[in-house]
Amino acid sequence: MRISLNWLRExxxxxxxxxxxxxxxxxxxxxxxxxxxxxTWADGVVVGKVxxxxxxxxxxxxxxxxxxxxxxxxxxxxxxxxNVRADIFVAVATLGTYLPNVDLKIKPAKLRGVxxxxxxxxxxxxxxxxxSEGIHIFDETVTGALQPGMDVRPLLGLDxxxxxxTSTANRADALSLVGIAREVAALTGxxxxxxxxxxxxxxxxxxxxxxxxxxxxxxxxxxxMIENVKIAPSPLWLQRRLLASGVRSINNIVDVTNxxxxxxxxxxxxxxxxxxxxxxxxxxxxxxxxxxxxxxSVKTLDGQDRKLQEQALLITVNDKPTMLAGVFGGxxxxxxxxxxxxxxEAAIFDSAAIRKxxxxxxxxxxxxxxxERGVNWAGLETACRRAIELILETAGGTVTAQSTxxxxxxxxxxxxxxxxxxxxxxxxxxxxxxxxxxxQASDIERTLTALGCELQSNxxxxxxxxVPPYRYRDLEREIDLIExxxxxxxxxxxxxxxxxxxxxxYLSIDQVIKRKVREAFRAAGLTEVxxxxxxxxxxxxxxxxxxxxxxxxxxxxxxxxxxLIEAFQYNLEQGNGALNGFEVGHIFAQExxxxxxxxxxxxxxxxxxxxxxxxxxxxxxxxWFEAKGVLDSVxxxxxxxxxxxxxxxxxxxxxxxxxxxxxxxxxxGTFGQLHPQLRQERGLPDEVYVFQLNLDVVIQQxxxxxxxxxxxxxxxxxxxxxxxxxxxxxxxxxxxxLERTIVKAGGKLLESVELFDEYIGDRVPAGQRSxxxxxxxxxxxxxxxxxxxxxxxxxxxEALTEKFRVELRS
Numbered sequence: 001m002r003i004s005l006n007w008l009r010e011x012x013x014x015x016x017x018x019x020x021x022x023x024x025x026x027x028x029x030x031x032x033x034x035x036x037x038x039x040t041w042a043d044g045v046v047v048g049k050v051x052x053x054x055x056x057x058x059x060x061x062x063x064x065x066x067x068x069x070x071x072x073x074x075x076x077x078x079x080x081x082x083n084v085r086a087d088i089f090v091a092v093a094t095l096g097t098y099l100p101n102v103d104l105k106i107k108p109a110k111l112r113g114v115x116x117x118x119x120x121x122x123x124x125x126x127x128x129x130x131x132s133e134g135i136h137i138f139d140e141t142v143t144g145a146l147q148p149g150m151d152v153r154p155l156l157g158l159d160x161x162x163x164x165x166t167s168t169a170n171r172a173d174a175l176s177l178v179g180i181a182r183e184v185a186a187l188t189g190x191x192x193x194x195x196x197x198x199x200x201x202x203x204x205x206x207x208x209x210x211x212x213x214x215x216x217x218x219x220x221x222x223x224x225m226i227e228n229v230k231i232a233p234s235p236l237w238l239q240r241r242l243l244a245s246g247v248r249s250i251n252n253i254v255d256v257t258n259x260x261x262x263x264x265x266x267x268x269x270x271x272x273x274x275x276x277x278x279x280x281x282x283x284x285x286x287x288x289x290x291x292x293x294x295x296x297s298v299k300t301l302d303g304q305d306r307k308l309q310e311q312a313l314l315i316t317v318n319d320k321p322t323m324l325a326g327v328f329g330g331x332x333x334x335x336x337x338x339x340x341x342x343x344x345e346a347a348i349f350d351s352a353a354i355r356k357x358x359x360x361x362x363x364x365x366x367x368x369x370x371x372e373r374g375v376n377w378a379g380l381e382t383a384c385r386r387a388i389e390l391i392l393e394t395a396g397g398t399v400t401a402q403s404t405x406x407x408x409x410x411x412x413x414x415x416x417x418x419x420x421x422x423x424x425x426x427x428x429x430x431x432x433x434x435x436x437x438x439x440q441a442s443d444i445e446r447t448l449t450a451l452g453c454e455l456q457s458n459x460x461x462x463x464x465x466x467v468p469p470y471r472y473r474d475l476e477r478e479i480d481l482i483e484x485x486x487x488x489x490x491x492x493x494x495x496x497x498x499x500x501x502x503x504x505x506y507l508s509i510d511q512v513i514k515r516k517v518r519e520a521f522r523a524a525g526l527t528e529v530x531x532x533x534x535x536x537x538x539x540x541x542x543x544x545x546x547x548x549x550x551x552x553x554x555x556x557x558x559x560x561x562x563x564l565i566e567a568f569q570y571n572l573e574q575g576n577g578a579l580n581g582f583e584v585g586h587i588f589a590q591e592x593x594x595x596x597x598x599x600x601x602x603x604x605x606x607x608x609x610x611x612x613x614x615x616x617x618x619x620x621x622x623x624w625f626e627a628k629g630v631l632d633s634v635x636x637x638x639x640x641x642x643x644x645x646x647x648x649x650x651x652x653x654x655x656x657x658x659x660x661x662x663x664x665x666x667x668x669g670t671f672g673q674l675h676p677q678l679r680q681e682r683g684l685p686d687e688v689y690v691f692q693l694n695l696d697v698v699i700q701q702x703x704x705x706x707x708x709x710x711x712x713x714x715x716x717x718x719x720x721x722x723x724x725x726x727x728x729x730x731x732x733x734x735x736x737x738l739e740r741t742i743v744k745a746g747g748k749l750l751e752s753v754e755l756f757d758e759y760i761g762d763r764v765p766a767g768q769r770s771x772x773x774x775x776x777x778x779x780x781x782x783x784x785x786x787x788x789x790x791x792x793x794x795x796x797x798e799a800l801t802e803k804f805r806v807e808l809r810s
Contacts (some may be wrong), residue, residue, distance in 0.1 A: 002036075003163040003180055004244040011181035012190045018161035024187050025165060028487050030174060036162035038244075039153060041127045044097030044106075046070065047138070047150040048120070053086045058112040067092055067120070070149015078116035083134035091121040091136050091152045101127035128156060128243065139236070157240035170474040172373035176265030179470070186450035186488055195263075197385035200224070200392075206401040208343075213290040215407040217313055217353040218325070219377070222346040222384050222404045223287050225273060229253065229397035231339050238394065247366075252394040253335045253342055256387055266346065266375055266383035267326060267367035269315075273341035275333045280318040288316040289325060289347070296321055300328045311356040313349065326354045326371040327363055344391070346384035348377055348408070378412045378469030412469040418481050420444065420461035426482050429495045436495055439485070447488045448481065513702045514584065514695070517600065520637040524630050526602055527581040531563040533588075541589045556588035560601035561652065561690050565674070568603050569682050578606020578685060584695065598695040599669075604630060605688030619685070624657055624673060627689035631671060639707050640698070642668060643736055652678055653690070661693065663701050669693035720751060721784045723793050726772040727806040728765055735771070738804065742773065745799035749792050751778040770809065 005018055014021060022032035048067040051074055056062035063084050066074040069092050077092070084090075093099060095117055097106045102125050109116050119125075122132035138146060138155065146155075153159040167174035174180060178194060185192050206225055212218050233239070234255040242249050247258050257268040276285055292308035298321040299305045306324075308314070313325040323330035326349040335342060354371040358364055388399060420441055429436045445455055445463075452468035453475075467475040475481060486494065507515070518528060534553035537544050541558060548554030557563065560583050571579040582602035589595045604627045607619035628644075635642045640663055647660035650670060658672030671691040679688060701707065729738065735755055742753050757772035764770050775796065777789050800806045 002245045006160045007241055012185050012192055030165045030167050032163050032165045034164040038158045038160045042153050042158045045091050045093045045152045047146050048090050048092035049148050050086050050088050068148040075117045077118045078111040078114055079120045081134040089138040089146045093119045093121050173470045175370050177263045195386055197389045200388045200399045202399045202402045208401045208403040209286045210403050210405045211286055211288040212405050217350045218289040219407045220348040224344040225401040226397045227341040227400045229395040231337050256390045260383050260387045264383040268387055269345045270335050271333045271343040272335050272339045273343045276317050279320055285317050299331045301331055309360040311360050313353050313357040327358045327368045374473045376470040412472055414467050416465045418463045418465050423482050427486050430493050447485050509703050510699055513699050520634045521582045524634050529581045529583050543588050543590045558589055559587055560599055561692055564603040580604050599692055600695050601692035603690045606685045621687040668697050716778050716780045718783045720776050720778040721789050722776045724774050726809040728768045729806045731769050733804050741799050741803055742796050745796040749777045752776045
């Protein structure tokens with residue numbers, strides 16, 4: 001945003017230098033990127049009156065002029081412009097003047113043998129235009145006020161400085177001179193002098209109807225007909241202000257709409273009323289606002305015939321598209337040199353609707369940028385009246401009709417409770433002369449009042465703050481008010497403080513456990529992988545995004561297994577071999593509300609062995625027990641005692657080779673082999689295994705003191721005594737249940753239990769299997785004898801017989 005200091009001074013008195021003002025604005029959050037000091041462009045350039053003009057004796061295109069520049073005698077200047085003549089007032093760069101825009105210092109010179117002392121300047125040489133056809137000649141209507149030797153800078157608008165500043169995305173109000181003036185007033189305590197235009201006198205010679213199909217996309221629309229206008233170049237003051245702001249002057253009507261956008265931050269648009277009637281095909285016109293329909297198009301001011309998408313918001317006349325609402329005008333209804341009657345549009349458009357509309361056409365204009373950030377809803381009427389006032393002033397005409405559709409809410413302000421204690425808590429101490437202190441209630445009241453807020457004391461150092469309409473969009477919470485207090489009071493006035501006591505950083509228990517688990521899986525040979533939290537839709541209880549970037553990433557994942565299967569398949573297809581990996585991540589499910597949890601999952605498969613030449617180069621698939629052994633090694637390393645129970649609930653897994661995992665009666669997760677049908681569809685190896693564990697359960701089991709603190713336990717120095725036990729047991733009896741019973745019956749003397757044989761076949765009763773366990777007994781304080789071991793071993797035999805009806809074989 002380019003801010004003219006002269007223009008700003010019309011709205012508020014500013015006595016400080018441009019550099020000082022730039023520093024104050026930057027410290028308040030409006031970074032001034034550049035200061036364009038135009039006073040240096042014509043320092044030493046004065047008004048001169050051409051007394052005589054003669055042809056150069058040695059050059060056809062040069063003139064020899066005598067020019068009165070207010071000195072003791074006229075100066076002789078050689079000029080090459082074709083429009084130079086006697087009795088005109090011009091801008092003359094005197095000897096010693098430096099013109100930075102053309103990098104030229106004026107020195108005495110001889111041009112084709114004729115002495116020249118100075119240079120008659122064009123506007124391009126003074127930096128006001130890019131190109132000039134000749135020297136600048138001052139308007140004859142003001143020559144009576146001109147005197148030779150006068151400084152030209154006030155006459156050409158070069159006694160100005162331009163601040164090029166940027167504002168944060170939440171400060172839509174700062175994209176206008178009025179918004180910056182309000183900010184400067186709050187910073188300096190100056191008094192605002194904002195224009196207060198009166199409502200226009202409407203003769204109501206015509207009727208104008210408006211139809212808004214979507215009140216959310218366009219809450220308010222004001223249409224004003226102005227007839228018998230005269231299209232002409234804008235007054236010089238208006239052209240200079242637009243030029244200083246980086247806007248090209250077109251004609252008085254269009255320039256007024258741009259001027260209001262710069263002054264109030266409210267984009268406007270002017271239609272040629274007669275062209276609107278031609279497009280409508282009727283004298284009775286109805287202006288409309290609606291979204292585009294499939295197949296529609298509109299020709300914009302840049303001459304392009306734009307095919308419209310359904311998210312494009314349009315301005316229509318009698319339902320025929322005329323322009324992209326709030327983005328770009330239409331060529332068919334633009335104001336031209338032949339325009340006699342205009343329709344002025346002033347409207348509020350929804351930020352999201354304009355953003356989508358502009359993006360659908362790959363456009364971003366000054367108007368759309370302001371609508372996307374959000375214009376001041378309460379300032380629409382003022383901006384419209386100001387525009388009508390300037391149009392009547394610069395182009396004449398009569399207001400013959402005005403119509404308004406308004407769907408805005410009743411109030412455009414909000415109230416926020418502000419606590420002094422909270423302000424002090426967030427902002428801390430401030431510097432007071434040579435001491436430190438706290439912000440006082442008077443400081444807060446003065447600061448917020450300067451911003452246009454109204455404060456009402458609510459007792460006990462609390463206020464009810466009413467936000468002004470032009471700050472309605474960005475002052476929503478108490479913390480927003482606190483930020484404004486800090487910004488206006490001055491960030492540099494708050495002290496840097498450190499905590500009274502410092503301590504070394506440390507990891508939380510959850511972080512320690514997660515690191516421990518990760519280390520255990522890496523130690524088991526698994527590679528940690530990471531995937532997006534988004535995946536393909538189609539699962540139960542899945543949360544689907546309303547506006548996904550890609551279909552493949554349009555829903556939150558409900559588990560980690562699907563991503564690991566995809567990664568396994570991808571690595572195989574890329575020739576990287578089987579992936580043995582694990583992942584720690586968040587999963588999501590939609591119940592009555594969104595549930596988010598953390599899980600750890602892994603995948604195992606393929607032949608991990610190296611040097612397969614001993615097997616003729618053939619792969620040897622990983623068995624179920626090998627995969628289970630990898631998982632058990634992790635559990636042993638972290639200190640989890642896990643039980644396996646048959647499970648058939650996951651359709652992706654083999655129904656006979658899937659187990660649910662349990663820890664102390666709480667479900668930990670699932671482990672199993674991929675279903676053969678899924679394996680075949682994916683082209684995976686013969687046996688691939690996956691697991692998924694609830695990380696919250698892992699943390700809950702490992703955050704106890706017993707699990708977190710390692711306790712030294714010495715090895716027994718006494719020999720062990722082992723016994724074997726074999727029996728027939730029903731096939732539906734799980735080995736884990738048998739082991740649990742053996743351990744319970746064996747008591748403290750039993751050191752370990754290991755299944756070392758299973759047989760199903762001849763001489764084994766139908767429906768049963770032969771199992772053989774090796775039991776190792778050991779004591780810490782003595783060598784065990786038979787009379788110590790035999791009673792315990794007999795107790796184990798009896799427990800198995802009583803609970804599972806086994807038939808002992810030994």
